[in-house]
Amino acid sequence: MIWFASLAILAGVLVSLSRQINGRLALSTSAMESSFWNHIVGLVFITGVALLVGGLFAGEPAAAPWWAYFGGPVGVIFIAAGSWLIARIGAAQTALLIIAGQMISGVVLDIIMGAPGQLWARTLGVALILAGMWVAHGGRAKG
Amino acid sequence: MSQPSQSKQILYFSAAFGAGGLLSLMVLFNGTLAAYGSLFFASWVPHLTGTVAALLFLIILRPKRAEVKRPPLWVYLGGVSGAVTVMLTSATLNSALALSGTIALGLAGQMVFSLFADMRGLFGLPQRTPLRRDYMALALIIMGSLVLIFFGSGS
Structure with a gap:
């Protein structure tokens, strides 16, 4: 359990590490070029590991709906945005606001797709996140 | 922290918040792929289509290079770190941590390392010291996220 918990924490560290390295590359090149290299x-890395381990095309990937294949172009803009922002507002604020956006849009997506959920938790969670964004913004404004 | 002007700050905040929305879409698209194919496939496809899309964006937009001089080689390795993340999370998703535990611990790791990186100015990025307000914002947003992760869905 501690082993898996450490892996989950490490995954979060690597998200931030990746954004910092891409942000450094964007400083020398451009946000979009950084996203391309990412x-x-x-x-290349995933292809190499998949060739070693095998099972890349296991299951029924052809049966997936066509729109599921569009994660790539969305990810390109996501990585470019992160690389652009990190040099401007820092790693912590970039991460925090991306998390805020992910959480709130997740609630909106859940409601649109009719996923079951508890109203009190959704309301409280979104309210806390909005309050946090307001505090972060107020801090900047007063300088 | 250095203070960007009010209007620029709103632009940066909106861009980061919007990027979080894109991340939700990615999780939905890639998660759907994983439901039909392998976890490798669900990470391999977006990297492949993303490479093509980024190349098209570069050809169409032709963004200016900030420096003529090539940066050190290690700055090209951000993609490896991102790819390893996918493999780690697919391992922990199937453990007792499940999705909510994986996300919650991932958020913790991401925020602690981001704060540390800002304070030290790691990897040639600007050094900045978080203010008390930043920690308050952090506490509120993480509390809200935990409420959504652990109580927001029907289970």
């Missing part, structure tokens, strides 16, 4: 280097 994707092509990741592609």
